[in-house]
Each structure stands twice: as structure tokens, then as C-alpha cells.
Amino acid sequence: xxxxxxxxxxxEQPKINRISKKTNFIFSAIFFxxxxxxxxxxxYIIIISFSSSxxxxxxxxxxxxxxxTLEAYxxxxxxxxxxxxxxGVSATVTITGTIVGLFLTxxxxxxxxxxxxxxxxxxxxxxxxxxVFGGGLVSTYNVYxxxxxxxxxxxxxxxxxxxxxxxxxxxxxxxxxxxxxxIFESAEIDGASQLRIYFQMVIPxxxxxxxxxxxxxxxxxxxxxxxxxxxxxSRDLYSLQAVLMSxxxxxxxxxxxxxxxxxxxxxxxxxxPKESMRMAMAVLIVVxxxxxxxxxxxxxxxxxTIGSVKE
Amino acid sequence: MPCYNNSKAINxxxxxxxxxxxxxxxxxxxxxxxxxxxxxRWTRDDTQLALLALPTTIWYVCxxxxxxxxxxxxxxxxxxxxxxxxxxxxxxxxxxxxFKNFExxxxxxxxxxxxxxxxxxxxxxxxxGIVVPVILSLMMSQLxxxxxxxxxxxxxxxxxxxxxxxxxxxxxxxLSPDKGLFNTILTMLNKDTVNWYREPEYWPYFxxxxxxxKGMGYGMVVYLASITGIDTSxxxxxxxxGATKFQQAVKIxxxxxxxxxxxxxxxxxxxxxxxxxxxxxxxxxxxNSLYTVTETIDVFIYKMxxxxxxxxxxxxxxFLQSVVSCALILITNRIVKWMDKDSAII
Numbered sequence: 001x002x003x004x005x006x007x008x009x010x011x012e013q014p015k016i017n018r019i020s021k022k023t024n025f026i027f028s029a030i031f032f033x034x035x036x037x038x039x040x041x042x043x044y045i046i047i048i049s050f051s052s053s054x055x056x057x058x059x060x061x062x063x064x065x066x067x068x069t070l071e072a073y074x075x076x077x078x079x080x081x082x083x084x085x086x087x088g089v090s091a092t093v094t095i096t097g098t099i100v101g102l103f104l105t106x107x108x109x110x111x112x113x114x115x116x117x118x119x120x121x122x123x124x125x126x127x128x129x130x131x132v133f134g135g136g137l138v139s140t141y142n143v144y145x146x147x148x149x150x151x152x153x154x155x156x157x158x159x160x161x162x163x164x165x166x167x168x169x170x171x172x173x174x175x176x177x178x179x180x181x182x183i184f185e186s187a188e189i190d191g192a193s194q195l196r197i198y199f200q201m202v203i204p205x206x207x208x209x210x211x212x213x214x215x216x217x218x219x220x221x222x223x224x225x226x227x228x229x230x231x232x233x234s235r236d237l238y239s240l241q242a243v244l245m246s247x248x249x250x251x252x253x254x255x256x257x258x259x260x261x262x263x264x265x266x267x268x269x270x271x272x273p274k275e276s277m278r279m280a281m282a283v284l285i286v287v288x289x290x291x292x293x294x295x296x297x298x299x300x301x302x303x304x305t306i307g308s309v310k311e
Numbered sequence: 312m313p314c315y316n317n318s319k320a321i322n323x324x325x326x327x328x329x330x331x332x333x334x335x336x337x338x339x340x341x342x343x344x345x346x347x348x349x350x351x352r353w354t355r356d357d358t359q360l361a362l363l364a365l366p367t368t369i370w371y372v373c374x375x376x377x378x379x380x381x382x383x384x385x386x387x388x389x390x391x392x393x394x395x396x397x398x399x400x401x402x403x404x405x406x407x408x409x410f411k412n413f414e415x416x417x418x419x420x421x422x423x424x425x426x427x428x429x430x431x432x433x434x435x436x437x438x439x440g441i442v443v444p445v446i447l448s449l450m451m452s453q454l455x456x457x458x459x460x461x462x463x464x465x466x467x468x469x470x471x472x473x474x475x476x477x478x479x480x481x482x483x484x485x486l487s488p489d490k491g492l493f494n495t496i497l498t499m500l501n502k503d504t505v506n507w508y509r510e511p512e513y514w515p516y517f518x519x520x521x522x523x524x525k526g527m528g529y530g531m532v533v534y535l536a537s538i539t540g541i542d543t544s545x546x547x548x549x550x551x552x553g554a555t556k557f558q559q560a561v562k563i564x565x566x567x568x569x570x571x572x573x574x575x576x577x578x579x580x581x582x583x584x585x586x587x588x589x590x591x592x593x594x595x596x597x598x599n600s601l602y603t604v605t606e607t608i609d610v611f612i613y614k615m616x617x618x619x620x621x622x623x624x625x626x627x628x629x630f631l632q633s634v635v636s637c638a639l640i641l642i643t644n645r646i647v648k649w650m651d652k653d654s655a656i657i
Contacts, residue, residue, distance in 0.1 A: 030450070039469060063492075123364055135379040139380075141616055300532070
């Protein structure tokens with residue numbers, strides 16, 4: 001989608017050829033409702049996370065709690081060692097994964113644009129086949145755990161999500177259509193090696209592409225819980241999503257953790273603001289995304305639409 | 312979406328390049344360098360490009376192609392033949408049982424039940440997942456206030472960025488049996504409360520709603536982009552001829568969106584025998600009472616790996632899933648190609 005077209009769409013709805021005021025009002029109302037349905041759950045859990053235990057006990061989860069407190073967050077703060085560790089895992093995985101993924105994706109994307117490359121046909125198949133055929137969950141699980149030995153290692157959270165054929169094709173399309181191929185030719189004539197062309201020309205020239213794929217990757221890593229569920233047993237490698245998931249299944253998780261702090265787990269579980277604390281954890285994950293995505297939305301949109309360009 | 316058959320485009324591109332002086336110049340230089348050598352020889356550039364592609368290729372081999380050989384497991388009675396050996400050693404030395412695993416899967420009745428459930432959900436998801444965003448994007452493109460439309464679109468994109476674990480919490484806040492909003496409202500209306508996580512009859516609606524809710528923003532982005540690309544003079548001409556807005560949408564916009572819609576359709580057809588594990592496992596909190604309506608194929612396979620290990624039955628289901636979705640993509644694409652050459656994606 002070019003800039004020009006986008007502005008056309010914004011300004012140039014001819015005044016004569018428009019839907020009537022009444023229809024417009026109905027449509028606007030429908031979209032208002034739909035937007036509300038999408039936003040209300042987030043607001044709702046934020047309110048719950050600030051509700052006091054007494055209010056939750058008396059009124060249940062309510063949009064209008066009797067009293068607001070910070071006790072859930074205080075509780076999380078008291079457990080900051082665990083929360084920070086999980087946050088650390090999430091952040092490490094997101095950052096490392098995004099960097100590794102960007103390198104693997106863009107290098108393959110560049111190589112696939114070089115029409116003179118002898119192995120291009122083979123590599124195109126290498127990228128294409130996984131799009132239609134996969135080994136399935138059982139053998140993937142066995143290969144990751146026994147052949148690659150990735151169980152309970154931080155790499156299992158990073159590597160499986162680093163490359164996707166979809167991203168490689170976005171990268172290839174972008175490099176071929178936005179960067180004039182003749183500058184690669186001229187660099188080759190000047191004697192630049194392919195590695196040098198990649199690092200000094202392709203990377204700096206494809207910043208919008210890297211931004212798009214980087215965002216897709218980092219949101220994917222931040223939101224991932226599947227790999228933790230399948231391959232991670234060690235509590236030290238729990239990401240925020242995994243902690244949230246394990247609280248889910250095992251409400252005593254935090255209480256167990258408390259053993260190390262010298263309080264009995266039963267005592268601890270009793271004093272825990274369970275309900276609001278769960279929601280506070282969820283808020284910790286949701287709020288960063290909800291604050292960030294409106295600013296980066298256009299990169300997503302461009303990524304999704306580059307991908308859907310059919311040449 | 313992605314175009315797999317790029318050779319055409321590249322050929323077209325290289326014919327453009329052939330006309331440039333630069334390339335001619337380069338070819339002159341090349342021929343000077345490599346006199347009397349065949350053109351197809353492996354060059355230094357090839358080595359360097361291969362080196363650049365090596366890490367990603369290794370990644371593909373490890374994470375995509377190795378598991379592909381594991382599908383053999385569906386025809387084996389897999390067991391650890393020798394402790395400490397790798398998966399493939401054990402796999403090759405396990406007893407070959409032919410189609411026993413499949414027979415077992417279907418004779419136990421679970422195979423048929425799981426497949427039926429998966430297909431039913433997916434048909435609903437595919438139809439609604441196309442119809443709803445297409446209608447919404449048609450409506451949105453007509454809004455008078457463009458800024459208002461953009462804001463709504465941004466807000467409607469929000470669920471797309473939430474993981475299913477988080478969505479599970481949202482749902483819990485509404486459906487929790489003692490504290491959830493739904494039961495609070497039911498109590499206020501003096502009706503009996505419902506133990507939502509134990510009543511399977513409501514869940515198909517919840518799951519379909521959630522799936523549409525989460526995918527709405529993404530679909531709208533794709534379809535709005537294609538509507539935006541339509542030449543506005545077409546609408547002006549139609550208006551001159553007296554077409555109403557509705558006629559314009561049906562006769563102009565929809566036909567021009569056809570290839571995008573078909574592309575999204577082909578892509579979703581491939582997922583007909585897949586199911587979103589998060590939606591069916593995390594959102595209903597893995598509740599045992601709901602398994603009749605949530606045990607779709609991925610939940611089933613997950614249980615065969617983690618909860619009640621039975622890798623043979625799991626691998627048979629897994630194999631069916633891989634092969635059927637591959638076949639579905641290729642067949643649908645072939646049919647589409649046969650009906651309308653330009654809309655096919657491969």
C-alpha cells in the first residue's frame with residue numbers, strides 16, 4: 001500500500017457518493033460496540049487487579065468495586081525475585097529471539113533474491129516445503145527433546161520460533177521490490193563480497209522490513225506459552241506467560257515458592273490475595289502490549305500487506 | 312499471500328535487467344575474467360551466498376525437516392529399544408506395525424469423534440472468519456469519519472495481540488462460577504447461576520465467538536488494504552449510472568476483492584484438520600467436563616504426549632493431520648487454479 005493511496009482513502013470519499021447520514025450513524029454505532037467488546041476485557045481485568053479482597057468476596061468481580069487497593073501489586077512486589085526472574089526470561093527470550101530471527105530471516109531472504117545463485121532453486125524448496133507439510137506434534141516433540149537435546153534449555157524457547165517461511169517470503173519480496181537490484185550488481189562489479197553486500201547494503205536498506213519482522217517476532221516471543229508448556233519443566237526458565245499458566249493450574253505455585261522465605265505454605269496461601277493477584281499478573285503482560293501496539297500497528301499492517309502482495 | 316511460484320516474476324525481472332547497460336558491462340567484465348570457462352561454473356559469489364544461507368538452512372533441517380522423518384512413527388510400535396540412543400535409532404529399530412496404529416485410533420472411537428469435532432469447528436471458523444471481516448471492512452470503508460474508523464480499527468486489533476492464556480483470564484473474569492460477571496448478573500435477575508466450566512452446551516458458542524473476536528482485526532487489515540487499492544473512478548462511474556451504495560459494494564468491491572478472499576480461503580482450508588490448542592485447552596481451563604466439546608485434534612495429540620502417554624496413537628493422529636492438511640492445500644489450490652488461474656497461490 002503506497003502512501004499516496006492511503007491519503008486518497010482518508011480524504012477522497014466524494015461527498016456525493018456517500019452512504020446516508022442514517023446508515024453512517026448505524027455503522028458508527030456498530031463499530032463502537034465492536035471496539036468496546038475488544039477493549040472492555042482489558043479494562044475489566046485492570047479493575048479487578050485493583051479491587052480489594054473484601055470487595056471481591058462480597059460482590060464478585062465487578063466493574064465498580066467497593067474499594068480499590070494495591071495489595072495485589074504489593075504482593076507481586078513482595079515476590080519480586082520470582083516475578084523479576086520470569087520477566088528476565090521473557091525479556092531475554094524476546095530480545096535474543098528477535099535478533100537471531102532477524103538475521104536468519106533476512107539473510108535467507110537476500111540469498112533468495114539473487115537470481116544467479118546456483119542453489120537458489122533448492123533453497124526455494126527448502127523454504128516452501130515446510131509451508132505445506134510439517135512433521136506433526138509427536139515427532140517434533142521427540143526430535144526436539146531427544147535428538148536436539150533441547151528440553152529445559154533456554155534455546156528451546158528461542159530457536160523453534162526464530163524462522164517462519166512466511167517471514168522469509170516477506171523479506172524476499174521486500175528486498176526484491178524495494179531495493180534496486182542494480183546496486184547489488186554494481187557492488188559486485190566493484191568487488192564487494194556477498195557477505196559485505198549483505199551486511200553493508202541489504203541490512204541498512206531494509207530497515208522498514210526489519211522493523212516489521214522484528215515486531216512480528218517480538219510480539220510472538222512475548223506472547224508465547226506453548227514452548228514453555230511443552231518443553232520447560234524447570235521453574236527457573238518460566239517466562240511470565242508460563243508463570244501465569246502455572247498459577248492457573250496450580251494455585252499453590254506461589255505458596256510453594258514461599259517455603260524458601262520461611263513461612264509455611266498453608267499460611268501463605270491463606271493470606272494471598274489470590275483473585276486480584278492473578279489478574280495483576282495478567283495486567284503485567286497485557287499492559288506493555290496494549291500500550292505499544294497502536295504505535296507499531298502500521299508496521300504490522302505493512303508486514304501483513306507485503307505478505308499478501310501477489311506478484 | 313506469498314507467491315510461491317516466483318520463477319515467472321524473476322524471469323520477467325531479469326529480462327528488464329538484461330536491457331540495462333550495467334548488466335552488459337558486467338557480462339563483458341565476467342567474460343574477460345573467465346575466458347573459455349563454462350558459464351555454469353560454481354563461482355566465489357555462489358560460495359559466499361551459500362555461506363550466508365547456511366545458518367538458516369541448518370535451522371530448517373533441524374526444526375522442520377528432521378521432524379518430517381519422524382512421521383514414520385505412525386507406522387511403528389515405538390519404544391525405547393536401547394536407552395541413551397536417539398529418537399531416530401529407536402524409531403528405525405522399533406517393530407513395524409503397518410496401519411495398526413490407525414486401526415486402534417479409529418476402533419477406539421476417539422479418532423472419529425475428535426476428527427468430527429475438529430472439522431465442525433473449523434468449518435464454522437472458516438465461514439465466519441471470512442464473512443465477518445469482509446462485511447466489517449466493507450462497512451468501515453464507507454464510514455464518513457475516517458479518523459473514527461481508524462480508531463475503531465486499532466481497538467479491534469487489540470485481541471489479536473493477546474495470547475490465549477491471557478484470553479483465558481478474560482473469559483474467567485466473566486465466567487468464574489462464584490465471582491464472574493455473568494453469574495453476578497444472573498443472580499441479580501433472580502435466575503439460577505450456571506457452573507460455566509462444567510456445562511458443555513454453551514461452549515461451542517463461546518469458542519466460535521472468541522475465535523472470530525480474536526481474528527477480526529487481522530482480517531479487516533487484509534481486506535481493507537485490498538479495498539483501499541480499488542480505483543475510485545469505478546464508483547463514480549457506477550454512481551453516474553444510478554447504482555446504490557449497496558449495489559456498488561456487491562457489484563464492484565466484492566468482485567475486486569475476490570482474489571484476496573480466495574487466497575485467505577485457501578490458507579484457511581489447509582487448517583481444516585488443525586485446531587488452535589490455546590483456544591481449546593487454555594481458554595476452557597482444560598476442564599474435564601468440557602472435553603466432549605473441546606477435545607479437538609491438537610488437544611488430543613497433546614494429551615497423548617503429556618497427560619496419558621500413548622505416542623503411537625498420538626503419532627497416527629499427527630500423521631493424519633500433516634498429510635491431510637498438505638493434501639488439502641494442494642487440492643484446493645489446484646481447483647482454484649482450474650476455475651480461475653489468477654487466484655491460485657502456488
